[in-house]
Amino acid sequence: MNENTQMKIGLLYFSATGNTEKIARVIEDSLKNLGCMVDIVDITPLVSRKAGLDCSPYDALILGAPVHSWRIPRVVREWILNLSGEGKKCALFLTYGGFQIHPAHYTTQQLVQSRGFKVVSSAEFLAFHTFNIGGWKAMEGRPDDSDFKVAREYAEKVYSRFSGEDPNLVGELEKTTHPEELLDQIEEFRFRIVTQLPTRNGADCCMCLACEKFCPTGAINATTGETNQGRCITCLGCVYRCPDGVLVVNDMSPSWEYKLKGEQISVAEMKKKRSRIYL
Secondary structure (H helix, E strand, C coil), X not given: CCCCCCCEEEEEECCCCCHHHHHHHHHHHHHHHCCCEEEEEECCCHHHHHCCCCCCCCCEEEEEEECEXXXXXXXXXXXXCCCCCCCCEEEEEEEECCCCCCCHHHHHHHHHHHCCCEEEEEEEEECCCHHHHHCCCCCCCCCCHHHHXXXXXXXXXXXXXXXXXXXXXXXXXXXXXXXXXXXXXHHHCHXXXXXXXXXXXXXXXXCCCHHHHHCCCCCEECCCCEECCCCCCCCCHXXXXXXXXXXXXXXXXXXXXXXXXXXXXXXXXHHCCCCEEEC
8 A cells, every 4th residue: 555545444343232332432533543544334233234345445444343252243253254355454353341252363363364354463352241231240340441542552553564564464363172063052151141131021111213223133122122032142232222221131140150150260350351452
């Protein structure tokens, strides 16, 4: 790319409960301050992903997503398969609630590379866990200023690699020996914690239809206030965004201590974690 040409970057993010969007906005502002043109695209709603994405207008892309059970959400993985990188540079960033994150970086890198992109960097940002909505207490108050600082540093590093000033690609990311079948089983574990999918339980609401319009999979019916079990991915975006606060899930607090024990981590140890960049 000519040094006098303004770089155009596509910044794509999936964000059910706003965490990934917060990081994406900081990255957007930082890149604009560096002189880039940035198209920011929310791929969370089903209608947005159905529209597809033409990557050809962009010099490079950034993809942000949360980690759901060791991988980015299945709907995002499936959407990526429709992209065509054609050798373009791409950077990744993930948000997570303090528990296991690997092999999400590696599996996302492999998926994106399979579509013809060159991955120059990845990053992970701490954020309140989605299941806090149901009673967990993971990474409360995150992302915060410390995470936003790392996001600004990430934008600068990514810009350097996109521009060619730093010609390197991302280094080796933590791999996994787990077969896809096991990772799929781990993904299904979410439904052993969220035993009651989002529901109004017959309560009245203003019928704004926000839950139905926003749902990443078209799982919730705003009229009935009930969720299709075969489509729901338990992102809980509908519960988080309901202006009336009438959408609810089961009390997940009993599984909180079980989760800490299973991950062999304490709340104090979780709080010591920091957002980080992979170069």
